[in-house]
Amino acid sequence: MTIDTKDMLNSILSSISRIDYVRPDDIPNIDLYMDQVTTFMEKELASSKRHADDKILTKTMINNYAKNNLLPPPVKKKYSKEHLLVMIFIYYFKNFLSIKDIETLLKPLTEKFFSSDQDFDITAIYKEVCELEKSRIPEFSKEIIRSYNASKKSFEDVPEEDRDSLQLFAFICNLSFDIYVKKQIVEKLLDNFPDLLHPELADKK
Numbered sequence: 001m002t003i004d005t006k007d008m009l010n011s012i013l014s015s016i017s018r019i020d021y022v023r024p025d026d027i028p029n030i031d032l033y034m035d036q037v038t039t040f041m042e043k044e045l046a047s048s049k050r051h052a053d054d055k056i057l058t059k060t061m062i063n064n065y066a067k068n069n070l071l072p073p074p075v076k077k078k079y080s081k082e083h084l085l086v087m088i089f090i091y092y093f094k095n096f097l098s099i100k101d102i103e104t105l106l107k108p109l110t111e112k113f114f115s116s117d118q119d120f121d122i123t124a125i126y127k128e129v130c131e132l133e134k135s136r137i138p139e140f141s142k143e144i145i146r147s148y149n150a151s152k153k154s155f156e157d158v159p160e161e162d163r164d165s166l167q168l169f170a171f172i173c174n175l176s177f178d179i180y181v182k183k184q185i186v187e188k189l190l191d192n193f194p195d196l197l198h199p200e201l202a203d204k205k
Contacts, residue, residue, distance in 0.1 A: 009148050013141050018047075021130040022088055024081060024123050031078035034059055040084070045091065057087065065090055068099050070106055072114050082114055082122045089126070096183055101190050108193075147174045 022044045032040065041057040049056070065071040070090055071083065086106065093102045113122050151171035155163055 009144070013144065016137060016141055016144070019134070019137060021134065022084075024085065024127060027081045027084050029081065031075070031080050032084075033078055034062060034074075037062065037079050037084065037087070041087065041091070045088075056091065062087070069103050070099065072110055080115070085122050085126045086110060086114070096179070097186070097190075101187065104190050104193050143178075144175070147171065147178075150174065 026044070027040070038057050038059065042055075045056045055061075062071070065087070066073055071086055074083065089106060090102060093105065097105070109122065109125060113120070113125060116122070148171055151167050151174055154170040155166040158166060
């Protein structure tokens, strides 16, 4: 059976082109109770689900985030817009980082910029990062096409009945290698994150 990877690739690229982020203006300006938070996140991030019955966010998850110092505690059992933005960061990072790594990454931001009276706060950071990431979508699409084309040149000498499946395997391995290398880089940066933020302290060690 022929695997129509070309149609699959076009579908993937179409999905990537539609990637967007939850905009701060779409988040209610009033503080929300936990049930309202989970309902909002379920609606706004539904397109990122792999399976329809996957859970975006549960009460247990939120409690664990607070317990593990990923999320500042709610005020009178209510969560602010900034709480929701931090939860979106967590949702994104937990796909490839440990809880400890996420704490290392987010704690300096929440300590300095959460509920800040200054114009530059968690919301400003979120907007800047999301716009940066969205600007890279065309670049990602081109890289995926290059990876696909390279995989189609592999296993040219194997029997035709096996070629499609092996080329698909090569394509998946090629994409996975990118993830592996970038994850290694992120973990290396996080291992040195406190020193990178405060080089003056590192010099005293």
